[in-house]
Amino acid sequence: GENVEQHPSTLSVQEGDSAVIKCTYSDSASNYFPWYKQELGKGPQLIIDIRSNVGEKKDQRIAVTLNKTAKHFSLHITETQPEDSAVYFCASHLNAGNMLTFGGGTRLMVKP
Amino acid sequence: KAGVTQTPRYLIKTRGQQVTLSCSPISGHRSVSWYQQTPGQGLQFLFEYFSETQRNKGNFPGRFSGRQFSNSRSEMNVSTLELGDSALYLCASSPGQGTGELFFGEGSRLTVL
Numbered sequence: 010g011e012n013v014e015q016h017p018s019t020l021s022v023q024e025g026d027s028a029v030i031k032c033t034y035s036d037s038a039s040n041y042f043p044w045y046k047q048e049l050g051k052g053p054q055l056i057i058d059i060r061s062n063v064g065e066k067k068d069q070r071i072a073v074t075l076n077k078t079a080k081h082f083s084l085h086i087t088e089t090q091p092e093d094s095a096v097y098f099c100a101s102h103l104n105a106g107n108m109l110t111f112g113g114g115t116r117l118m119v120k121p
Numbered sequence: 122k123a124g125v126t127q128t129p130r131y132l133i134k135t136r137g138q139q140v141t142l143s144c145s146p147i148s149g150h151r152s153v154s155w156y157q158q159t160p161g162q163g164l165q166f167l168f169e170y171f172s173e174t175q176r177n178k179g180n181f182p183g184r185f186s187g188r189q190f191s192n193s194r195s196e197m198n199v200s201t202l203e204l205g206d207s208a209l210y211l212c213a214s215s216p217g218q219g220t221g222e223l224f225f226g227e228g229s230r231l232t233v234l
Contacts, residue, residue: 041221052125052211052225053164098164102221106176107152109221111164
């Protein structure tokens with residue numbers, strides 16, 4: 010089955026710096042790649058996603074890039090703020106209902 | 122529009138008991154998925170329901186079961202609870218068939234003593 014690896018597991022940055030989280034997937038048929046943010050005591054919240062026919066997508070301070078050849082995708086957060094501190098999960102989707110395979114998560118800490 | 126609602130939010134059970142968790146999807150969403158989240162295993166897929174039919178099932182023992190009602194609300198049941206079943210159980214709803222776009226609830230945190 011599909012396997013998603015996510016790095017790093019923890020990331021500490023200074024407020025205002027950029028943060029990058031990387032994921033690789035194993036099944037070349039995967040076609041949709043969402044990113045979720047999970048704050049303490051809450052469920053994961055979809056923050057941005059990208060489909061396999063697009064190389065890059067941006068929404069204000071966050072962006073996602075996809076390299077289908079290398080089977081990896083990345084989340085970029087610019088001008089980080091303390092409220093960006095959370096656990097971030099990447100995921101991949103095959104054409105099998107709505108089932109997602111998740112990466113292990115990255116705990117992002119933004120120091121003021 | 123109301124989000125995904127899960128009840129109860131917290132519960133404590135003892136080994137051998139059984140538990141039922143409930144999920145109300147976003148209005149208009151017909152697909153409901155369940156995930157188990159633990160510190161060691163991360164987010165793992167349990168099952169997905171669409172129009173009252175189980176469409177996908179993850180690699181969990183038969184003690185884990187679910188169902189979906191005609192109003193798209195879903196329940197999952199875990200029988201003969203084990204200590205390792207302690208986890209956050211997350212429900213997610215989706216607006217379409219096979220899009221992968223999931224919207225999660227806040228979860229039900231189960232502690233098994």
